[in-house]
Each structure stands twice: as structure tokens, then as C-alpha cells.
Amino acid sequence: MANYVHGFDPEEQLRLKEQAEFLAPMVYKEVDFSGCRQLLEVGSGVGAQSRILLERFPDLQITCVDASAVQLAQARINLASFGDRVRFVEQDGCVLQLVERFDAAFVCWTLEHVPSPIQLLVKLKEHLQPGARVYVTEVFNSSLYVSPGFSHLQHYVEVMSNFQRMIGGNPDVGIELGNLMTEAGFSACSTRFDGFYLDARSGEKRKAVTEYWKELLKSAAPALLAEGIVTPSAVQKMEEDLEKLGKDENAIFFYQFVQAKATL
Numbered sequence: 395m396a397n398y399v400h401g402f403d404p405e406e407q408l409r410l411k412e413q414a415e416f417l418a419p420m421v422y423k424e425v426d427f428s429g430c431r432q433l434l435e436v437g438s439g440v441g442a443q444s445r446i447l448l449e450r451f452p453d454l455q456i457t458c459v460d461a462s463a464v465q466l467a468q469a470r471i472n473l474a475s476f477g478d479r480v481r482f483v484e485q486d487g488c489v490l491q492l493v494e495r496f497d498a499a500f501v502c503w504t505l506e507h508v509p510s511p512i513q514l515l516v517k518l519k520e521h522l523q524p525g526a527r528v529y530v531t532e533v534f535n536s537s538l539y540v541s542p543g544f545s546h547l548q549h550y551v552e553v554m555s556n557f558q559r560m561i562g563g564n565p566d567v568g569i570e571l572g573n574l575m576t577e578a579g580f581s582a583c584s585t586r587f588d589g590f591y592l593d594a595r596s597g598e599k600r601k602a603v604t605e606y607w608k609e610l611l612k613s614a615a616p617a618l619l620a621e622g623i624v625t626p627s628a629v630q631k632m633e634e635d636l637e638k639l640g641k642d643e644n645a646i647f648f649y650q651f652v653q654a655k656a657t658l
């Protein structure tokens with residue numbers, strides 16, 4: 395877990411909560427766990443998605459699995475009000491070992507950090523009952539398109555993505571979800587794209603989206619600076635590009651993530 399690009403400081407933990415809320419209209423557009431009772435969430439972080447799931451699906455109990463004790467400690471605080479509807483397990487999802495079998499599973503923004511996503515998905519499947527419903531949501535950084543220019547932003551994303559690959563992750567794992575889910579044995583798997591498309595029609599939305607992206611990209615800055623692969627000035631220029639993008643009502647920003655849905 396030393397290789398986790400976003401880090402575990404309190405600012406980042408708060409960002410995860412804000413991110414989950416900001417993206418919820420897209421991430422949960424087609425998520426339906428009605429009728430499910432026991433959900434396994436792998437890479438649950440500080441419980442930001444777990445909270446949304448617990449609120450949206452009052453019959454669910456969630457087992458939150460994360461490899462980081464720091465994230466789980468914060469998740470316990472964030473989800474304290476849900477009492478025994480939630481429990482916490484510190485394990486690596488790639489070698490997951492639980493006695494229970496679940497009728498629902500949720501994995502969000504986690505496979506991108508895992509050296510072997512297929513291994514995590516195989517383990518996930520082993521822990522599910524026949525008929526279980528599964529949603530996996532992931533990044534596809536190569537889908538980013540910005541215009542006109544914004545070379546500092548583009549460069550920063552490229553460096554960040556390369557760094558993520560270097561430390562064993564995959565910033566494009568989203569586009570591979572169909573293949574990975576199939577290989578892991580999820581036979582009935584569908585995928586959909588969602589994300590951001592800013593242009594002259596975006597109005598007020600533009601500012602919120604560019605601000606969100608600024609915080610997301612800044613969250614990788616401490617790791618990139620520590621490695622010496624970006625300079626403070628490059629971080630500053632990336633932020634300035636996003637500010638310009640936020641103000642130019644004709645500028646284009648396009649990004650897609652991928653969500654896979656499967657039923658066992």
C-alpha cells in the first residue's frame with residue numbers, strides 16, 4: 395500500500411467523501427441493490443461509497459474491506475451512525491478470505507490501484523452467492539480530451555498516469571473491465587460509460603467540474619513531487635489550466651469512466 399498514489403492524509407480522506415457525493419448522480423445512475431441484503435465492498439476507503447449505499451438501500455448490510463488500516467479507522471468514524479449495518483475488515487482484496495458469501499458487491503476506484511485486477515475480481519467472485527449483483531466502477535484516463543491547448547494539464551495527467559503504471563496500477567483499467575470481468579467468470583456482464591463533457595452548453599456546471607478535477611489531480615501531487623517527477627511550478631500550471639478551462643465557456647473537457655454490471 396506504500397504505492398497508493400493518493401495517500402492517506404486527512405485532507406485526502408475528506409476529498410474521498412466529497413468526491414463520492416459529487417460523482418454520485420453519475421456513479422449511482424443505474425446501481426440497483428434492491429432485494430439484496432449482504433454487500434461486500436472491496437477498497438471501501440473511508441466509507442464514502444458505503445455511506446451512499448447504506449442510505450440508498452436501507453435493507454443492506456455492508457462488509458467494508460480495505461487494505462489500509464488508516465482508511466478503515468476513518469471509515470469506522472464516518473459510518474458510526476449506521477451501527478451494526480456495517481462491519482470492517484482489513485485485508486488485501488487480491489487474497490481475500492472471508493467465510494461469508496454475499497448477494498451483492500461493489501468496487502469503486504480501487505482496481506486502478508491494484509497490481510492484479512483479475513486476481514481481485516476472481517477473489518470477489520469466490521465470495522458471492524449465485525444470483526449476486528455486482529457493480530465495478532473504474533477510471534479510463536486515456537479518454538481525457540481538452541481543447542484548446544491546456545498543455546500543462548495534459549502533461550500533468552500523462553505524468554500522473556505513467557507514475558500510477560510504474561507503481562503497479564492501471565489508470566486505464568476501466569476500458570478493460572469487460573474483458574476482466576469475463577475472464578474472472580462473470581458471464582452476464584454489461585458496461586456503460588459516464589463522465590464529463592463540458593462545452594458551450596455547460597453553464598454553471600463547468601466551474602464545479604473543473605474545481606473537482608483540480609482537487610482530484612492535486613491529490614496526487616505530494617507523491618509526484620516526492621518522486622521528483624513534477625515540479626511545484628508544474629502543479630501550479632496544471633491548476634491554472636483548470637482555472638482557465640473553468641472560465642472559458644467554449645473550452646472542451648471530456649472524460650469518461652466505465653461501470654461494469656454483472657449478475658452471477
Ligand SMILES: C[S@@+](CC[C@H](N)C(=O)[O-])C[C@H]1O[C@@H](n2cnc3c(N)ncnc32)[C@H](O)[C@@H]1O
Nearest residue numbers: 437438439442460461462465486487502503504
Ligand atoms: C481511491 S480509494 C477509493 C475508496 C472508495 N471506493 C471510494 O470510492 O471512496 C481506493 C481504496 O482502495 C484501497 N485499496 C487499494 N488496493 C487495495 C487492495 N489490494 N485491497 C483492498 N483495498 C485496496 C485503498 O486503501 C483505498 O482506500
